[in-house]
Amino acid sequence: MKKLLQKIAKKSPWLYRINAGSCNGCDVELATTACIPRYDVERLGCKYCGSPKHADIVLITGPLTARVKEKVLRLYDEIPNPKVTVAIGVCPISGGVFRDSYAITGPIDKFIPVDVNVPGCPPRPQAIIDGIVEAIKIWETRL
């Protein structure tokens, strides 16, 4: 039974989106990737889910602002293991244009183990799909 579940789970990782103080640019691109038929991320077996408890692949946007930091870390802990983390946009990766600001505590890999980076401001939907494909490869090895 467990083996069967593992085999199925490989093919359908669910995505969960965390906004760590993003400007919404990357979030719009994420919504585009998932919600409009042109980019349709569900072809890869992925699906956006509303609860962190259902998530397999976490997509994080935003530079991790000081106000949202504790909430993001709490949310991240609620996601069951194994999980794959993808940083979308330059903000979570390095801080981007907000780097060295007093209001941000990132880069995010200081607090959260990141697996895949997708830089861009914002990245193209195709680049995000690239990142998700990369994340699925890691997800298959972790199961």
Next chain:
Amino acid sequence: MSSFLKIAIRNLLKGPSTDPYPFGETFVPKGLRGKVKYNAKACVACRMCEHVCAGGAIQIREVADKSGLEFILWHNTCAFCGLCEHYCPTKAIRLTEDYHTAHRQEDKYRYVEKGFIKYVNCARCATPMVPIALELLNVAYDQVNEDIEKLRHLCPKCRQERAL
């Protein structure tokens, strides 16, 4: 009813509107600002790109053995705004249409565009200096004649002496 059928049949004939990427080819809009390409041969090390860079991604610094200047652009903090390309006098920096930016965490700090400008020696006093690119001469002068070509190999000090 008939108009509805018309739309339905048209959509059937048109096929799926989903972009086949990552299983097939995708379109690239003209002028897309992707990864940066740097041409060290055309660079005159004016550091304008370093100054205007919104994300602070560009660094130009002298290498340890003082044989030249090193150009480093870290794509992971680049906002792909294109200011460097806009302000570059010799167009040594170009934003390509390559948007494939996804990479794994272990490559995070290796995701850079690098270049190296080797110092040349002044033809008269042999002081090391940044070579003057032909592209710069083309921007500054209508025609590059022999006199200008001679000045090109001199350091700023010798150039001043010669000109006055």
